[in-house]
């Protein structure tokens with residue numbers, strides 16, 4: 543059965559093929575989309591880690607606000623360059639991807655601080 547896709551997430555092009563669930567019309571669009579994700583991820587990584595590990599300094603410098611401003615800038619760029627197309631992963635899918643890769647920590651890691659002490 544030939545399926546008409548909703549439109550490539552990167553270029554918006556509609557295409558027909560036999561594979562349902564594909565998000566990109568070609569490998570070039572998939573690479574462009576994923577390269578942008580990696581670049582942005584690297585930008586947010588350092589800010590997020592600094593915010594988690596040196597909270598007082600991060601708060602003083604307004605890191606969270608800067609992260610939010612950066613994300614807004616991404617959204618504005620995406621709307622200008624790729625209007626109407628999703629440019630982020632929905633929350634359930636983002637968590638499922640990490641779960642599937644085995645990247646999500648198990649147990650009580652999130653309730654333990656850097657020194658390994660449990661919070662109350």
Ligand SMILES: [Zn+2]
Pocket residue numbers: 550551552553554555566567568571
């Ligand atoms: Zn495309």
